[in-house]
Amino acid sequence: MTKQGTVYLKLLRISLGVLLLLALILSVWEGEEDYSLREIMICEVGDGLSVSGFVVREESLLYGGEGPAEITAREGQWLQGGACYALSHCCAGTGHRSVPILSARSGYFSSFADGFEGRLSYARLLTLKPREFALLESLTLGRPSEAVGKLVYGQTWYFAALLPEGTGYEPGERLTIEFAELGQLPMTLCHLSPVAEEKQLAVFSCRREMGKILNLRRLSGEILGQRLRGLEVPKAALYHIDGETGVYVLVGERAKWKSIDILRDLGESVLAEYRADAPSALQEEDVLIITTQEIETGKVIR
DSSP states (O other), X not given: OOHXXXXXXXXXXXXXXXXXXXXXXXXXXXXXXXXXXXXXXXXXXXOOEEEEEEEEEEEEEEEOOSSOEEEOXXXXXXXXXXXXXXXXXXXXXXXXXXXEEEOSSOEEEEOOOOSOTTTOOHHHHTTOOHHHHHHHHTOOXXXXXXXXXXXXXXXXEEEEEEEETTOOOOTTOEEEEEETTTEEEEEEEEEEOXXXXXXXXXEEEEOSOHHHHTTOOEEEEEEOOOEEEEEEEEGGGOEEETTEEEEEEEETTEEEEEXXXXXXXXXXXXXXXXXXXXXXXXXXXXXXXEESSXXXXXOBOO
């Protein structure tokens, strides 16, 4: 072979080597694109119901006297009937006198007033239809100009809210509602209106935290229900084979099938049962294989 032929042969070998190397790199790159891995994590979800509505109390407005009023009662103070809650300063001839203003009943004093005091009561809630309550929710009222505060009576307050039809709740049922301002409170469902336009007016009663709700009118919270704990699995990782639902996890460099039981649909993922006492079942920190390619137990994943 001539020297020139040897050079061409070397160049051909180099070219073939480069092409093989590129093909290898491309195959690895494509393989990385075909598979994605995700570590399984424990997830906890609840089947609670979000609610928003009105705080309702037995209450009445307090007014000043003829002259400017000076509040003497403390916020949240319990006043006996006949106790002084303010002084009315007025002029009598050339002199000045202060006239005590007395409460007609016993109750908690609050300087908060929003105009709903005469519109919302437990008795009225029992007659309201869902649409009428919704109209009340849309109102924005102002503090009556002559009011200096209000008096709240008794130890029971109410939370009224619209619920969707079909919640399954029954009057007399004890439920726990969690409010950002008050935390978790046990409440009794004392009234549930007839369904109208797929809504029901629910009224809950409570005898706790009276001091904290004196100045509150609107509240949002969640009626807590059963909480489920399991493993979150993306739907992209699910397979349905021979009547079973399951996933493939990475063990070493190979795929392994694991069946799962779905507890709840979470939208883009599902909540799968977590059995810590069954090593062969799906476990926390198992690595899911997500791919659009064909896969089976034993397949090497690189």
